Amino acid sequence: MKKRLSVLMAIGLAASALTACGGNNTSSSPSAPAASSAPSASASQKPSGDPVTLTYAIWDSNQEKGLRTMADEFEDNHPDIKINIEVTGWSEYWTMLEAGATGGSLPDVFWMHSNEIYRYASNGMLLDLSDRIKSSQSVKLENYPEGLNQIYNFQDKQYAIPKDFDTIGLWYNKTMFDAAGVKHPDETWTWDDLYSAAKVLTKDGVYGFLAPLHNQEGYYNFIYQNGGTVITDDKQSGYDDPKTIEALEYYVNFAKEGLSPAVFDDAERAELIKNGKVAMGYFGSWNLSGFTENEYMAKNFDVAVLPKKEKQASIYNGLGHAIAYNTKHPEEAWQFVEFLSSKEGQERQAELGVAISAYNGAADLWISSNKTFNIKAFVDMVDYGVIRPYSNTTAVWEDKVNEALGQAFSGKIPVKEAALNAAKVMNESLSQEK
Amino acid sequence: MSKVVSRRISRQTWSEWSWGWFLIAPTMIGLIVLNIIPIIQTAYLSFFKSGDFGRGNIFVGLDNYRKMFDDVQVWHAVGNTLLYAVLVVPISIALSLIVAVLLNGEIRGKSLYRTIYFIPMVAAPAAVTMVWRWLYNEHFGLINYVLSRIGINAVDWVGNPKVSLISIAIIGIWSVIGYNMVLLLAGLQEIPKDFYEASEIDGASKLRQFFVITLPLLSPTLFFVVVTSVIQAMQVFDVIYMMIDVTSPAYEHTVSLVYLFYNNSFKYSNKGYGSAIVILLLAIIMVITFLQVRGQKKWVNYM
Numbered sequence: 144m145k146k147r148l149s150v151l152m153a154i155g156l157a158a159s160a161l162t163a164c165g166g167n168n169t170s171s172s173p174s175a176p177a178a179s180s181a182p183s184a185s186a187s188q189k190p191s192g193d194p195v196t197l198t199y200a201i202w203d204s205n206q207e208k209g210l211r212t213m214a215d216e217f218e219d220n221h222p223d224i225k226i227n228i229e230v231t232g233w234s235e236y237w238t239m240l241e242a243g244a245t246g247g248s249l250p251d252v253f254w255m256h257s258n259e260i261y262r263y264a265s266n267g268m269l270l271d272l273s274d275r276i277k278s279s280q281s282v283k284l285e286n287y288p289e290g291l292n293q294i295y296n297f298q299d300k301q302y303a304i305p306k307d308f309d310t311i312g313l314w315y316n317k318t319m320f321d322a323a324g325v326k327h328p329d330e331t332w333t334w335d336d337l338y339s340a341a342k343v344l345t346k347d348g349v350y351g352f353l354a355p356l357h358n359q360e361g362y363y364n365f366i367y368q369n370g371g372t373v374i375t376d377d378k379q380s381g382y383d384d385p386k387t388i389e390a391l392e393y394y395v396n397f398a399k400e401g402l403s404p405a406v407f408d409d410a411e412r413a414e415l416i417k418n419g420k421v422a423m424g425y426f427g428s429w430n431l432s433g434f435t436e437n438e439y440m441a442k443n444f445d446v447a448v449l450p451k452k453e454k455q456a457s458i459y460n461g462l463g464h465a466i467a468y469n470t471k472h473p474e475e476a477w478q479f480v481e482f483l484s485s486k487e488g489q490e491r492q493a494e495l496g497v498a499i500s501a502y503n504g505a506a507d508l509w510i511s512s513n514k515t516f517n518i519k520a521f522v523d524m525v526d527y528g529v530i531r532p533y534s535n536t537t538a539v540w541e542d543k544v545n546e547a548l549g550q551a552f553s554g555k556i557p558v559k560e561a562a563l564n565a566a567k568v569m570n571e572s573l574s575q576e577k
Numbered sequence: 578m579s580k581v582v583s584r585r586i587s588r589q590t591w592s593e594w595s596w597g598w599f600l601i602a603p604t605m606i607g608l609i610v611l612n613i614i615p616i617i618q619t620a621y622l623s624f625f626k627s628g629d630f631g632r633g634n635i636f637v638g639l640d641n642y643r644k645m646f647d648d649v650q651v652w653h654a655v656g657n658t659l660l661y662a663v664l665v666v667p668i669s670i671a672l673s674l675i676v677a678v679l680l681n682g683e684i685r686g687k688s689l690y691r692t693i694y695f696i697p698m699v700a701a702p703a704a705v706t707m708v709w710r711w712l713y714n715e716h717f718g719l720i721n722y723v724l725s726r727i728g729i730n731a732v733d734w735v736g737n738p739k740v741s742l743i744s745i746a747i748i749g750i751w752s753v754i755g756y757n758m759v760l761l762l763a764g765l766q767e768i769p770k771d772f773y774e775a776s777e778i779d780g781a782s783k784l785r786q787f788f789v790i791t792l793p794l795l796s797p798t799l800f801f802v803v804v805t806s807v808i809q810a811m812q813v814f815d816v817i818y819m820m821i822d823v824t825s826p827a828y829e830h831t832v833s834l835v836y837l838f839y840n841n842s843f844k845y846s847n848k849g850y851g852s853a854i855v856i857l858l859l860a861i862i863m864v865i866t867f868l869q870v871r872g873q874k875k876w877v878n879y880m
Contacts, residue, residue, distance in 0.1 A: 234844075237843075238843050241630065241843065241846070244630045245630045245631045262629050262846070265629075266629045266630055266632065268630065356824050357824075405736075407736060407822065407824045407825045407826055408735070408736065408822055408824070408825060409822060409824070414714075414716075414717070415716070418716070418717065420716065536845075538844060538845065538846075539844075539845045539846075539847075542823050542840075542844065542845070545823060545824045546823060546824070546828065546829075549824055549825075549826055549828075552826070553826040
């Protein structure tokens with residue numbers, strides 16, 4: 144009896160122990176996002192006459208202010224629609240969205256990304272916008288860069304409309320450049336110029352260049368500048384490509400020679416550049432508002448196009464606006480997306496400096512939205528921009544590749560070995576794709 | 578006559594029973610809905626290759642488990658989780674026992690001290706970790722600043738694989754002391770004063786009193802604290818999640834089973850595999866708890 148009691152107690156205690164994690168596994172798991180979108184759903188069921196409330200989910204708090212202004216203007220013209228903007232940080236955003244999709248409570252309108260579009264589109268979580276675009280006066284796909292349209296096209300159906308695009312720029316501390324007598328970077332710069340500048344600028348506890356373990360704002364750019372690739376057209380890993388390995392060797396070398404701090408942490412990168420610990424760094428255009436607000440950056444920094452090797456390249460990506468398949472208000476949601484994607488909406492977004500609007504020609508307005516930095520560089524790079532590599536399960540292999548390459552960054556194994564390991568895990572992951 | 582009596586008693590018993598059930602119903606329902614059903618679902622899911630958004634799960638039998646036993650990362654996570662528990666449980670219990678005994682005595686402002694020790698338990702773990710991250714920061718952190726003033730080189734508290742688990746354990750210990758202290762204080766206050774008075778007359782020192790009276794009479798509370806602390810430590814997640822990125826060189830040396838479960842389930846959308854990992858954790862916790870419950874008669878003293 145006593146024995147049985149102790150067994151029972153063991154099971155009971157252990158079982159209660161598991162609940163914190165076990166609970167996460169059910170569809171109802173992170174209840175917060177589900178709960179937060181519920182009010183909008185219930186509010187919308189009220190009889191007509193009351194305004195319809197649309198939830199608009201985004202992940203970048205830097206853009207919230209500008210988008211709120213746009214939403215207010217939209218509400219003025221559509222008194223029967225209210226827009227409720229919900230901001231969730233990047234990694235929590237996808238957990239929230241997945242929970243919403245599983246539990247049937249997606250936001251009405253939300254941002255989509257190349258990493259995740261396949262999963263959402265192939266499972267029918269997004270409203271097919273093809274017919275609405277066809278009959279729309281103000282939204283024509285030919286007004287957006289073809290590469291961006293393609294990301295959000297699945298089996299000839301358009302599931303999202305490009306919102307903006309981003310490229311990566313070379314941010315440099317002009318004060319440090321001038322003090323060291325180094326010429327400011329421009330479009331003629333090559334890898335050799337970058338390397339020799341980093342060497343001259345590395346002194347007094349300041350590193351010349353920031354070469355962190357980061358893909359989009361790091362080694363991806365170098366791989367494509369060197370003529371290598373991350374993923375081939377037939378969905379194989381490009382990490383065993385000699386050109387890719389060569390680029391990685393050049394990149395890792397900065398940290399190895401002490402020209403760059405060894406940085407693995409995402410948030411640490413911006414801390415370092417904002418505190419004058421590094422003289423140069425690669426950062427995407429979406430950092431613009433954060434950098435402009437930073438007094439030190441605004442005073443000392445400027446931005447240029449990326450240096451080239453075999454060719455010029457900059458990783459280029461763009462978000463899309465998608466609508467939930469099961470939204471209660473497809474018409475109203477479409478009106479909002481139509482506004483955001485129209486010439487007026489896109490120009491307004493550029494003017495307010497929210498992001499580089501995807502609409503052809505609207506980018507010029509974005510350039511004049513910021514006088515602090517030479518942000519024209521970001522738009523100049525579109526001509527040779529390389530779409531951020533993606534497949535159906537990007538998020539999975541990107542992490543595994545980072546884990547594998549991290550071994551080389553910390554100097555444990557040679558770059559070539561790490562790259563071949565990365566190719567192996569990436570191909571394993573790709574082979575599991577449907 | 579006797580029949581009537583028995584019927585009356587049984588009616589009364591029945592009413593007592595129904596009242597009993599009625600009173601425990603909220604807990605029971607909560608337990609079933611929030612604990613039991615999810616556990617069964619998790620166990621069920623661990624035999625499937627999960628489809629996106631909970632649709633199209635494919636039964637794969639023991640594949641997830643087979644894959645798990647070949648996955649070195651899982652074994653690293655088991656090692657890290659156990660090591661974390663070994664670091665946190667003994668130290669935190671020893672410290673909270675000392676604090677509890679001190680605060681059980683006659684000192685001025687003891688309720689203030691009790692509150693101070695309990696504060697880490699009230700603060701949100703994510704917020705607490707953010708503050709610790711700044712303290713630990715290699716370049717700008719307070720700890721390294723103080724060390725530099727006394728001539729010690731900067732330590733990469735978070736990124737260095739050799740120290741990162743210790744850094745995490747320090748946060749774990751710091752945040753759990755207050756809670757354990759409150760439990761132990763409650764246990765201490767149940768010990769009758771007479772024992773101490775009697776032993777004092779017999780000439781026992783304070784230290785001897787502690788080992789001969791306090792410790793044995795506190796052992797039931799201590800047992801409860803040990804069991805729950807181990808379980809809590811085995812589930813470590815939020816601190817590691819907040820501090821260590823997958824890209825960190827310390828990831829392999831700090832990833833815990835729950836963190837691995839989270840990454841597989843939510844980042845890589847492989848819920849079946851994630852479930853298998855968490856069932857492994859359940860099994861480990863069950864074995865440890867079972868051994869503890871069996872071993873309690875060796876040292877736990879129910880008066």
